[in-house]
Amino acid sequence: xxxxxxxxxxxxxxxxxxxxxxxxxxxxxxxxxxxxxxxxxxxxxxxxxxxxxxxxxxxxxxxxxxxxxxxxxxxxxxxxxxxxxxxxxxxxxxxxxxxxxxxxxxxxxxxxxxxxxxxx
Amino acid sequence: xxxxxxxxxxxxxxxxxxxxxxxxxxxxxxxxxxxxxxxxxxxxxxxxxxxxxxxxxxxxxxxxxxxxxxxxxxxxxxxxxxxxxxxxxxxxxxxxxxxxxxxxxxxxxxxxxxxxxxxxxxxxxxxxxxxxxxxxxxxxxxxxxxxxxxxxxxxxxxxxxxxxxxxxxxxxxxxxx
Numbered sequence: 001x002x003x004x005x006x007x008x009x010x011x012x013x014x015x016x017x018x019x020x021x022x023x024x025x026x027x028x029x030x031x032x033x034x035x036x037x038x039x040x041x042x043x044x045x046x047x048x049x050x051x052x053x054x055x056x057x058x059x060x061x062x063x064x065x066x067x068x069x070x071x072x073x074x075x076x077x078x079x080x081x082x083x084x085x086x087x088x089x090x091x092x093x094x095x096x097x098x099x100x101x102x103x104x105x106x107x108x109x110x111x112x113x114x115x116x117x118x119x120x
Numbered sequence: 121x122x123x124x125x126x127x128x129x130x131x132x133x134x135x136x137x138x139x140x141x142x143x144x145x146x147x148x149x150x151x152x153x154x155x156x157x158x159x160x161x162x163x164x165x166x167x168x169x170x171x172x173x174x175x176x177x178x179x180x181x182x183x184x185x186x187x188x189x190x191x192x193x194x195x196x197x198x199x200x201x202x203x204x205x206x207x208x209x210x211x212x213x214x215x216x217x218x219x220x221x222x223x224x225x226x227x228x229x230x231x232x233x234x235x236x237x238x239x240x241x242x243x244x245x246x247x248x249x250x251x252x253x254x255x256x257x258x259x260x261x262x263x264x265x266x267x268x269x270x271x272x273x274x275x276x277x278x279x280x281x282x283x284x285x286x287x288x289x290x291x292x293x294x295x296x297x
Binding site for chain 1 (some may be wrong): 127128129130131132133134135228245249252253265267274277278280
């Protein structure tokens with residue numbers, strides 16, 4: 001569902017070690033301020049801002065103004081969409097898994113009816 | 121930053137290639153099941169601030185979500201409280217935001233006040249990705265993704281196994297918090 005230019009932007013953004021590390025940090029600390037993030041890197045603040053611009057362009061990071069600071073959030077959606085693009089061919093596998101869940105749920109349901117309330 | 125109790129807010133965002141009015145009207149259509157909400161329908165006297173709502177499925181027999189409309193600002197913003205009926209966690213807050221951008225509409229789903237470390241936190245993270253991705257697919261193509269269609273087909277098979285905690289009779293609208 002991502003068009004090619006958008007997907008190019010995502011892969012370009014991910015194709016850099018520093019930017020991947022930035023994503024790791026922002027994912028672990030949603031709402032981290034730009035200054036705090038920059039503090040974790042040895043490179044200049046300008047270099048960090050350039051990396052951030054690439055990540056924002058790819059929609060992997062979303063930023064919001066909060067008073068005088070800019071806060072950063074990881075946006076999982078582009079990666080979810082890449083996942084969806086190449087995993088649907090395996091959907092038969094998942095359909096199989098879900099059918100199994102149905103059988104397990106049904107047999108548990110029967111057990112519960114037999115066993116009364118003590119099983120939960 | 122908030123205290124320890126709640127997880128930090130999360131933002132799920134996508135660009136939808138459609139005019140903002142179209143995107144908004146699909147989001148707030150109360151007349152038909154919404155495939156991007158797992159075929160649930162908005163069930164509310166009216167989508168207006170102050171009103172309660174439910175997300176009902178399986179011909180109104182099951183309720184997956186119950187809450188209250190906090191803000192309604194067409195076509196830009198809808199803020200709700202959001203409680204998953206299948207889980208014991210308190211209500212959190214879900215905001216839907218639309219912005220015109222690059223000839224399309226930037227759609228954001230924002231989750232806040234989700235109990236840190238709770239099952240709701242995990243469920244809402246996965247669920248939000250599903251909603252945002254499939255909302256885009258649905259608005260642009262009239263269909264949700266193939267993976268989602270398979271999931272929905274399986275869910276409809278599993279409908280008879282709906283847990284008691286989700287049955288509609290246990291969730292009248294006046295239970296909305």
